Structure formats: C-alpha cells, structure tokens
Amino acid sequence: MGYEEVMEKVTEIAREIFEDEELVLKDETVAADVDGWDSLTHLALMNEIENEFEIKFQMKEVQGIKNVGELVRVIVERIS
Template structure:
C-alpha cells in the first residue's frame, strides 16, 4: 500500500515533467485553475502517467468525479491497497 507522501511525491514529479514547471507544489486543494496548461488534454496525459506510475486503473466516471488533487490522491490510495 502506498502512503499519501509517496503518492504526492510521484504526482509532483509527474506534474513537474508534464507541465515543465519545477516550482509546482501540490496540495489537497490544488485544481486545474492553479496549474498553467492544465487543460482537458493534459488532464488525460496526467491520469495516464499516474495510472502507469502507481499501477492503478482509473475509470472515466472516476476521472469525471475528480475536482482537486486531493481527490486523485484519495483514489490512488484506495486503489493501491
């Protein structure tokens, strides 16, 4: 099982690479509005990278229900058990 810190560390690396911004610091409340370039296309790229990095599969309905990074962390945490 992954810890929240491990998930945040992995997601931060994904976000920094995807959005080419080493200053990104994710929190539970981070949303697409907080990250320059986080549009629907990059959202799918980020989800795909997260699925690969954490060995989880995230369904379309689950993706649509995500409103912030905290929701994604909770979902990955639940699926990694």
C-alpha cells in the first residue's frame, strides 16, 4: 500500500473518530488543527489504525509523532 492509499484510509478513520465527514488531513496537519483531537481521541485513533493495518505503535510514536505526514510515513514503513 502506498502513501496516498494509507493517507486515504487514515482520513477515513479520522472522520469517524472526530465526527467530521468533511475532514481533510494534510501532511502538515497537527492535533491542534482538528476539532476534538485530544488525548482520548488520539489514543482511539492510534488503536483504530493499529487494528486496520495490523501494526503496533511504539510509545515514542504514540507520544512523539509531530504531524499527520509523519504518522502516515511510519505506517507505510511498518507495512512494507
């Protein structure tokens, strides 16, 4: 699965969790840009992504990922 596809899937999951059908994620999107992205929804998002792609994030990724672009890159790296 390529970068674009992963981004699409992540967007789909994020729309469900943040209850926003029109949500658009970009590489530079950070938590503060998205309404409702707090620690609880962040952990829910991480969990959904883990289930969807069958991967496991490390703590440094859960707590240290800076923006959506970095998140997608980590997923791509993990599934390839």
